[in-house]
Amino acid sequence: MLSDYAIIGGGVVGLSVAWGLLRRGRSVTVLDGGDGSFRASRGNFGLVWVQSKGMNQPRYARWSQQSAAAWGDFAAELGEATGRDLGLEQKGGYDLHFSEETLQQTVEKYETLKAKLGGDYPFEVLGHNALRKEEPHIGPKVVGAILHHQDGHANPLRLLLALADDVRRRGGRVITGQTVTDVEKRDGAFRVACADGATVEAGKVVLSAGLGAMELGPKLGFKAPIRAQRGQVMITEKLPRFINRPSLIARQVDEGGVQIGATNEEVGLDDSVTQPGLSGLAAEAVAAYPVLGRAQLVRSWGALRVMSPDGLPIYQESVTTPGAYLVTCHSGITLAAVHGHILPSWLEGAGDAPDLEVFSEDRFAVS
């Protein structure tokens, strides 16, 4: 059976793209890994986030803003189709600071970016007292925060579930438990081979396999210069609502637990959890919200970010094998809405395709 597209990777990125293509009337087959695969989609922090992104590349800031703006419709459409609430809340988010100096430095960077964005970067600086009015449980060590009004958060696991559900509902073929071993193009069609002998044929191929692209990318002519970066994350027991807005340190999820994150560790493909890692996260979270000191930790996990050298997404059509596309990023939740709503037109080469030139692999030296 020949699909219009074979999507390699059934995480949030691959499923968002598959969903968007189905919405445009294309046929897709998604190949997904097994229960134990590295899955950023299962371990991420769940922010729909704009601030701090694209400090050196305003196009990335714009792309994130565009997605954050599209998230409401995206969540509503998926929610309606599947009956699942994606827990989206977009009433701003904080970058909390424990020193005036770092707060000031960050504000200066934001001002520079804001100018490059023609003023569309709605943030405000809250001193400790102003912040305390918004967040009564904030600790005395927090000197202030940057409140960015385009920030928010969602339930990333329900997003994953809703996408898995709606892609099937829309007629997408999803084959799980697969390890893709090879991709080749012959007579204008791609043939994707799996370890168990299964093959899928498609007119185009999207490689959205997260860290799996490190190995598969070069076979399709991509540089795929990505690496794993570990983030340890933890979550408390369910608590009555006491955190109003999310921050990079803590957010209270729709089920009630407070999710705390995340470390940034360059440890390769090691997704384990360490006591120093957890203790460091706990200390920072308790400094931010002292009441958390009494909360029980119920779960922790390590997940591997899919990082490019500059942290930006990579959208690239293969030069050697046209029709093969690399789609990878470490902000699959934030960017899910543009991946579902806008990226398909770029894959289709449609007239309204966005200009994604700055996200191409041209920016990387030959590896």
Next chain:
Amino acid sequence: MQADLVVIGAGPAGMAAAATATEAGLSVVILDEQARAGGQIYRDVTRSAARRGDILGQDYSAGLPLAAGLEQPSITHVTRATVWQIAPDGAVAYSVDGRGAIVHGRRVLLATGALERPMPVPGWTLPGVMTAGAGQILIKESGVVAGRAVLAGSGPLLYLIAAQMVRAGTPPLALVETQSRRDTVAALRHLGGALRGWRYLVKGLSMLAEIRRAGVPRYTAASDIAVAGTDRAEALSFVAGGKRHRIACETVFLHHGVVPNMQAARSLDIPHRWNAAQACFVPETDPWGRTEIPNVFIAGDGAGIGGAKAAEQAGRLAALEAARDLDRISADARDRAAAPVRAALRGELAVRPFLDRAYPPYAAALQPADATVVCRCEEVTAGDIRGYAALGCKGPNQTKAFGRPGMGPCQGRYCGLTVVSILAAETGQGMDETGYYRVRPPLKPVTLGELAAMEETPAEDPAVMAADGR
């Protein structure tokens, strides 16, 4: 704190290992959740054997010498210690009274024993329903015996608790067993081993006689078991002898065997394999209990169900090998000391194949009906799991992400086997292929305050950078 051997769990395996290790010259730290040594089987033995030994029986009092063996200067017995993280390098993090600490063991022995196999039948989450083991804890610790109780399920522990209830003057209203005559006949194939372990058979038969003399009605080959009740358990309903029965009661004790408590071993990614005879996952160990992580050992029921006496011997073997490993005794000395221990272990295990075959788990609780809750923490039903399988989930970590089973405070202890069984049946994969939860710290809940208080400048670990969330 440091020790040659850190033992986690002060049940029979842990207590015997600690004593053997210290005899061989090792320093030992033994961490246990309870206030006194004994584990589940000898829970509170140092206090209760004297007071309630007549009810609990001679086997219970056998724990006394083991507990006494911990009273040695080179053994540090940390009571009320909750272990919440074990690192592969032997760093064991635990909390006592809300304070976290770490003990580094040159060798670590996991002696965390068994859990009762969850028995999800309709109504099992109602108040008034508990495991038979929980009923026993009440007797051992407080001398409380539930009145108007029905026992349901299968296995020798059901007889033991029934007999103990009889002796306490509060016999159960009924003993409802799920094993069938077919199981008994099939078990006879293993009669040779059973006869070698004849003491267990005699004990079982005498308990049954005790139960019969007390006039406790007994049903076998029961099926379609459900607990009836609106706000709490009001009756146990089941089919036996081609007839539906309904026994009004206030308490239902469910039990259909015990399985290794895998949490500690799984948290270290120690490989496990499915043991079809015992219908549980068992960690892979060598004959000394050594795991794939060379400094980590497992002994006792946590390495496969063998019972208290077998656990004791397995604990000794692991301690001997740890002592050899740390050059305190020679390989010859180890083998000399191990020979009688192995012989005793073989004797204790001889009856197992017979018991495993005679008392299989209740089949309907391994594949519960759609409406039955399987994950109590997050209230996920068997039907939900089947729905996630239809969405492509091949293993329990995917269903956990989709529907939260295993995300609650019990860390998946009570739903893991059920979820994996359901998925295996839905996908047609085997149990090993389906896999198990990726168990992560904390093994038991710990407060953020305790964790935060343990923060040090991690100078020795450059990999851990500032946790600044970016």
